[in-house]
Structures are given as structure tokens and as C-alpha cells.
Amino acid sequence: MLDLRAIRDDPAPARAALARRGFAEQLDELLALDARRRELLPEVEGRRAQQNEASDGIAARKRAGGDASDLIERMKALSVELKGMQAELSEVEQRRDALAATLPNLPHPEAPDGGEDDAVVLREVGERPSFEFEVRDHLDLGIEHGWIEVEQAAAASGSRFAYLLGDLVMVELALVRFAVELVRAEGFEPIVPPVLVREGPLYGTGYFPAEREMIYEIERDELFLIGTSEVPLAALHADQILEAEALPRRYAGISTCFRREAGAAGKDTRGIFRVHQFDKVEMFSFVAPGESSAEHQRILGIEERILATLEIPYRVVEIAVGDLGAPAARKFDCEAWIPSQGRYRELTSCSNTTDYQARRLGARFRPQPDVAPAVVHTLNGTAVAIGRTLIALIENGQRVDGSVVLPPALVEAGAPERIGA
RNA sequence: GGAGGGGUGGCAGAGUGGUUGAAUGCGGCGGUCUCGAAAACCGUUAUGGGCGUUUUCUCGUCCAUCGAGGGUUCGAAUCCCUCCCCCUCCGCCA
Numbered sequence: 001m002l003d004l005r006a007i008r009d010d011p012a013p014a015r016a017a018l019a020r021r022g023f024a025e026q027l028d029e030l031l032a033l034d035a036r037r038r039e040l041l042p043e044v045e046g047r048r049a050q051q052n053e054a055s056d057g058i059a060a061r062k063r064a065g066g067d068a069s070d071l072i073e074r075m076k077a078l079s080v081e082l083k084g085m086q087a088e089l090s091e092v093e094q095r096r097d098a099l100a101a102t103l104p105n106l107p108h109p110e111a112p113d114g115g116e117d118d119a120v121v122l123r124e125v126g127e128r129p130s131f132e133f134e135v136r137d138h139l140d141l142g143i144e145h146g147w148i149e150v151e152q153a154a155a156a157s158g159s160r161f162a163y164l165l166g167d168l169v170m171v172e173l174a175l176v177r178f179a180v181e182l183v184r185a186e187g188f189e190p191i192v193p194p195v196l197v198r199e200g201p202l203y204g205t206g207y208f209p210a211e212r213e214m215i216y217e218i219e220r221d222e223l224f225l226i227g228t229s230e231v232p233l234a235a236l237h238a239d240q241i242l243e244a245e246a247l248p249r250r251y252a253g254i255s256t257c258f259r260r261e262a263g264a265a266g267k268d269t270r271g272i273f274r275v276h277q278f279d280k281v282e283m284f285s286f287v288a289p290g291e292s293s294a295e296h297q298r299i300l301g302i303e304e305r306i307l308a309t310l311e312i313p314y315r316v317v318e319i320a321v322g323d324l325g326a327p328a329a330r331k332f333d334c335e336a337w338i339p340s341q342g343r344y345r346e347l348t349s350c351s352n353t354t355d356y357q358a359r360r361l362g363a364r365f366r367p368q369p370d371v372a373p374a375v376v377h378t379l380n381g382t383a384v385a386i387g388r389t390l391i392a393l394i395e396n397g398q399r400v401d402g403s404v405v406l407p408p409a410l411v412e413a414g415a416p417e418r419i420g421a
Numbered sequence: 422g423g424a425g426g427g428g429u430g431g432c433a434g435a436g437u438g439g440u441u442g443a444a445u446g447c448g449g450c451g452g453u454c455u456c457g458a459a460a461a462c463c464g465u466u467a468u469g470g471g472c473g474u475u476u477u478c479u480c481g482u483c484c485a486u487c488g489a490g491g492g493u494u495c496g497a498a499u500c501c502c503u504c505c506c507c508c509u510c511c512g513c514c515a
Binding site for chain 1: 483
């Protein structure tokens with residue numbers, strides 16, 4: 001949600017920013033609705049004031065034992081008139097709010113123009129392994145060693161589901177342990193959130209109404225399966241006013257994530273790269289508005305450190321404006337080298353959503369005692385997306401005999417040194 | 422799942438149709454007193470929105486908000502409906 005009041009005062013910068021995302025006309029429409037509301041509102045309120053005053057008069061007369069029927073008669077007419085005006089007002093407000101809900105965040109000035117193919121590569125880090133043998137992909141190795149079972153998963157749950165077994169499960173547990181300990185040392189409090197949420201948090205984080213198709217819905221209970229723990233983590237401080245000292249507030253959510261992958265038919269159908277269910281450790285920060293850019297870099301730095309420590313070759317790309325999710329003002333992806341595909345693929349990602357989610361969620365803070373509350377800024381970033389990280393570890397760490405050597409940092413966290421030997 | 426009880430200001434807790442945005446107490450903040458502190462006393466104590474005022478800080482005024490939404494009424498914290506949440510007992514359950 002955008003800061004409508006600020007935009008009203010000075011619409012040009014917001015219009016220019018939204019034009020980069022193709023939403024300039026919608027903004028004009030929104031401003032028109034807002035103007036109409038502000039025409040109607042004083043009229044409604046004036047009549048309400050009149051009504052309140054008359055009501056006091058009626059009460060006073062009745063207390064004095066007098067008759068107020070003439071006043072009541074007059075107020076009946078006013079009441080009818082007021083109801084009509086209120087109906088018009090609330091219709092305008094509903095249209096305004098519905099439109100406001102669909103507008104995306106203002107992009108950061110440094111976010112590059114363009115769409116999906118216009119991400120800017122910022123740097124490549126780590127050495128891609130060279131293999132003296134035919135590279136095998138994670139599914140091939142996974143099936144051979146009994147780490148991954150997809151056929152029975154398809155029978156049990158459908159396509160894009162998988163069983164993970166044996167050593168690979170131990171690697172998953174080590175990955176979670178490694179990631180949580182690392183980010184905890186950076187001030188992110190470990191947290192296991194609910195994976196089922198109501199509509200409110202999804203709306204608040206900006207997944208609704210735009211991306212409703214991506215979310216599993218449990219209609220009977222009006223609950224939704226989260227696609228990322230970002231959703232319940234953001235909701236943790238919804239409708240709260242935090243003290244300034246409480247910021248920054250950082251969480252490391254550990255959860256399973258569920259995605260319908262609607263519209264991804266035929267894409268990444270092999271293996272566990274794109275599945276309906278995976279586990280993930282997610283960073284989420286609530287910060288003061290002036291801090292969000294620095295926090296964004298900080299989160300990106302942690303993501304890079306995790307990949308480097310896991311000895312996964314990666315590159316960092318900055319996402320172009322046209323490919324940003326609605327709530328994001330700016331976003332970086334870390335892409336890992338996937339040998340079987342001979343290219344970098346998205347492994348982690350971090351977004352600065354500035355005040356967009358916070359305003360929708362009502363997450364505020366008091367900059368100083370006795371000062372009006374202000375909206376916080378929120379950011380999110382992947383610490384470890386387990387499934388895709390397993391792919392990168394398996395494929396980059398494979399040996400000629402089909403075994404996989406794991407990085408020391410993971411072994412320290414409880415993983416075997418080598419699996420499939 | 423069944424039965425019952427409740428949601429009021431930071432907290433506790435009055436209030437069943439008319440000066441109740443809301444008594445009272447506690448807490449917080451400011452002040453008086455004091456060498457200082459405590460006690461006592463006085464004052465103050467929310468959020469959102471509109472309009473006006475202001476260069477900013479501000480101030481004034483009106484409207485809304487007693488879990489949420491709708492309804493009845495001239496008028497709703499108070500009456501009715503739907504939903505949400507919490508508590509107690511029974512059942513079930515990792």
C-alpha cells in the first residue's frame with residue numbers, strides 16, 4: 001500500500017516511479033477516487049455533527065421532562081439523508097481501497113528498467129567446478145542412491161512432489177542447523193511460524209490480491225498454506241506500535257513452504273528444482289525507515305556468506321523493475337551454478353519492501369516518546385531454500401564414482417562428509 | 422466435536438438506549454512540596470481521518486473508534502444478526 005497522503009501532496013514523483021511499472025494510469029484513477037471521497041466526507045461529517053448536536057438537545061429536553069417530538073421528526077429526515085450519503089461515501093471508499101490494494105510499491109531509483117531478462121549481473125563468486133567425467137544431475141544421483149523418490153510421490157500427491165530419504169535428510173537437517181546458527185549470530189531470532197494463515201497476512205504482505213493463484217487455499221476453513229514464512233513473520237507485528245528501541249527486529253523463520261506453481265506448467269519438471277513443497281530458512285527484518293537500504297545490503301551479505309561457506313559458486317543479480325513482486329522496491333537474487341544445466345539458477349533472494357507491507361499490516365513504531373507513530377520498513381531474504389541448495393550441493397560436489405562430498409561447514413553442522421560412497 | 426462464560430482506554434475494572442471518548446483504581450508523563458528522594462497533592466495520558474492554521478515543530482476544530490462487520494433507532498459501549506478471539510468443563514488427540 002502506498003502512502004496516499006504523501007502522494008496527494010506531491011503526485012509527480014510517485015507517478016513517474018509507477019510509470020516504470022506500468023501503473024501510472026491506475027494512480028491517476030486512485031487520486032480521482034480519493035478526491036471524490038474528500039468531497040463527500042466533509043458533507044457526511046457535517047451532517048453527523050448536526051445529528052450529534054440535535055441528539056444532545058433531545059436528551060436534554062427529555063431529562064427536563066419536556067417533549068422532543070418535533071426535533072425527533074426533523075432528525076428523522078436528516079437521518080435518511082445521511083444514510084444515503086454514507087452509502088455513496090462507502091462505495092467510493094471501497095473502490096478506492098480495492099484499487100489501492102492492486103498498486104505495487106514504488107521501485108527504488110537504482111532498480112534497473114526492463115523485465116525478466118533484464119536483470120543486471122553484479123558479480124560472480126566462487127570457482128565453477130570442472131569435471132573430468134560426464135556430469136550427472138541431482139535426480140539421476142538421487143535415484144541411484146535412494147535419496148529422492150518422485151514416482152511414488154507423484155502417485156501419492158501428484159507431480160512436483162518428492163520424497164527425500166536417508167543421507168539427504170541428514171544433509172537437510174545439517175543445512176537447517178547451519179543456516180539458523182549462522183543467522184542467529186547475526187541477530188535473527190529463530191522462529192517456527194504457523195504455515196496456515198488467514199487472508200489478512202497474505203493481503204498485508206502483498207501476495208493478495210495479485211498472486212492469489214500461487215497460493216494453496218483450504219476453503220473449508222478459510223485458511224491458506226504459506227508460500228514462504230515471510231507471510232506469518234510479517235504478520236507477527238501487525239497492528240502493533242513498537243518502541244523505537246525494539247528496532248531493528250530480526251527473525252529467522254523455519255518452515256515448510258507450499259506453492260501451486262500455477263502458470264509454470266512444463267517449466268523445470270525434472271527433479272526437485274520446482275516443487276509444490278519445500279523447506280526454507282527465511283530472514284525477516286523490521287527496521288526504522290532510514291535503515292532499510294543498509295539492512296538490505298546486510299541481508300544480501302549474509303546470503304552471499306552462506307553460499308560461499310557452502311562452497312557453492314554463485315552470482316548476484318539485481319532484478320529489473322518489471323520483474324519485481326508487487327511489494328518489492330528493490331530485489332537481489334543469488335543464483336547458484338547448476339552444473340547439469342550449465343547455468344546459474346535462483347537459489348536465494350532478498351527484497352526491500354520499504355513501507356509497503358508495513359502500511360498494509362499496520363506495523364508501526366514510535367520514533368520518539370510522545371511522537372506520532374510511523375510505519376516501519378520490512379525486508380525479507382532467503383537464508384537457505386533447502387531443496388535447491390541440496391541440488392547445488394549434490395551437483396557441484398559430485399565425484400566420478402557418483403558420491404558427493406559435502407563442505408566442512410555442513411559436516412560441522414552434522415552432515416556426513418561424503419554421501420553415496 | 423458438545424456445553425457454558427466472556428471480549429470496554431497501557432493494565433485492572435464500572436457502565437443495559439441520550440452531555441459516556443467513556444466513572445474509579447493502578448501504571449506512565451509533567452508539576453507543587455523537598456537539600457534530595459519517598460509520600461501527599463494538582464494536572465495530564467489513545468488511534469485513525471477531514472477541515473483550518475503553520476516555513477518546520479505546532480495548534481484549533483469536527484468526525485470515527487468500547488473485538489470485527491451489518492441491522493434497529495431521531496440517537497447504540499448498551500438492543501438484534503453474522504463473524505473473530507479468549508476462558509472453563511466434557512470428549513478426542515501428537
